[in-house]
Amino acid sequence: MSLLEVEGLRVRLPTLHGLVPVVDGVSYAVEPGEVFGVAGESGSGKTMSMLALLGLLPAGAVVEGAIRFGGHDLLRLSRKRLRDVAGRELAMVFQDPLTSLHPMLSLGQQLTEHMRRHLGVDRRTAERRAVALLAEVRIPDPQSSLHAYPHQFSGGMRQRIAIAIALACRPRLLIADEPTTALDVTVQAGILRLLDRLRRENDLAVVLITHDVGVMSSIADRVSIFYGGRIVESGGRQEVLQRPRHPYTRALLDALPHPEAARDQPLVAIEGTPPSPARMPSGCAFHPRCPYALERCTQEIPALVSVNGRRLACPVDPLRTR
């Protein structure tokens, strides 16, 4: 059985135009020790689908579907039960550690609060473990860092601290939402290596949400490409990124600067702009921007179909038409 199984997840948010679907029927599974990459443009529903797991959606949001994790359906649990289950075994790291770390509490307080609540350990044990955690994410001088505050650390160190806090209760699944976007490449590489080591040594599963295909390409085992609140393609990292089959995946990859390309060769931008959830096109959400769109693409929403170990929501499949 998979560690996490999301089935037919649908999230609708209240807006001035009524309830608007931002995640529209998303299904996937994550295995222990695996890095599952989720990529897409802003507004594609990648973050909202993860916030649903933790019960962190804005007030008034309507969630349907099933999220099975550790023998529970997270969507059917009461808030209190969700906190007991998800608070311990599911953890999340956000883009900006300064907004997720408490500026007025010492690292020691922020690291141990969790453990004392969920693991029921005494203060001494929790502190000993906090020191070990800071050492694990390579914070220099972990013992005295317990008494330090977030502002005393650089951006990269703060993100390491946020990861240490997330790992405090030995979660089985870590959701990392753009964990390196605000960081320099040199520091980003350090965080990616840290996540890679944690999954190998601790069998930690990671859901890595990012708009940066390079980041995803360095540590994800499997990837899912989100567009307009749905998964349009998913499969092994190498297959999807080296032989993309959905026109959107292909366009997304073509837009990236390629190291070997001639400099005067312009980048291939995708025509048009991503759809707004309030005004989703009919049929396939990508059809207004798709160079391969057929008549039926404007009417039917293509189903996500399994083909040779990969899932694809496109009746055209540019690989075949070439």
Added chain:
Amino acid sequence: MSALELHDVVVEYDRRGRGAVRAVAGASLTVQRGQIVGLVGESGCGKSSLARAAVGLVKPAAGTVLFEGREVKPLRRRARPGELVRLQLVFQNPYSSLNPRRKIGAQLADGLISLDHSPRRDRLGRARELCELVGLPAAAVSRYPHEFSGGQRQRIAIARALAADPSVIVLDEPLASLDASAQAQLANLLVGLARDLQLSLLLISHDLAIVRHVADAVSVMYLGTMVESGPTRPLWELPLHPYSEALIAAVPHPDGSGFMPEALPGEVPDPGRPPTGCRFHPRCPYAFARCLEEEPPLVTFPGGREAACWLQRAGMAPARPADRAAALANGAGVE
């Protein structure tokens, strides 16, 4: 004559009671007409301070800035000199530099007022042309900033800079926080402007992949000083400075190969207390005794390249820092 020249620019900020911090500690840079120069480095290296000094927004403590051969006098209480209108700056976040309550057309027309005294009607016509120049529909002039996406707003900010008919635009992280496709559109626009209008661009960015694709030449900055500069492709293929080498090795490859980027250990030191000798030595994998004591000068190499590293010597063929360091360890010496 170069479009923009910075000579040994020093930018200092006062810290109450703790003495000044030297954000830029003597940096030089040249942008030729029609050239795109990329300025890269980690956050806190002084890139943005140098950009501000380049357009006269901060007063350099030392050094000179020349725009088309004339000295750029820093902004004071008087109006900015008329001729400097052709030296423009575009900020990272267009949402905070555009007025949310005014239509795009009116904001573009502001830039035209300084330029000529043509009737208002004509200015709106020119605003429509500017929108089309940056790839937006002419009808954008009658809309408000919030009606556009992040990438489109950045193009509006560029259109506004273009309203002043500039010859040089300094862009501070214009591509940050944009999705891949919007980034590609903007990168293509910048290359097109440089080629078609003979515009000179100083592009400050921490995204090395895009700089590599767009820039003709690159300058690498570390803790307030230039450590290397040169034409983009040779610099990428054979970085001479260990810092440039580390930056390039840290860039992820979006090719599905599972390539793991190299991390550069350590942090950018406090510019208030820079390390002795070479500023990069505490993080440099090849540092040797001399690096701790003497600051290496910027040395010129064939092909318009410059690097400040004790491993590289004028008169010797450029080589990878790793190879030089290995030769040094084997007793070959760099002397």
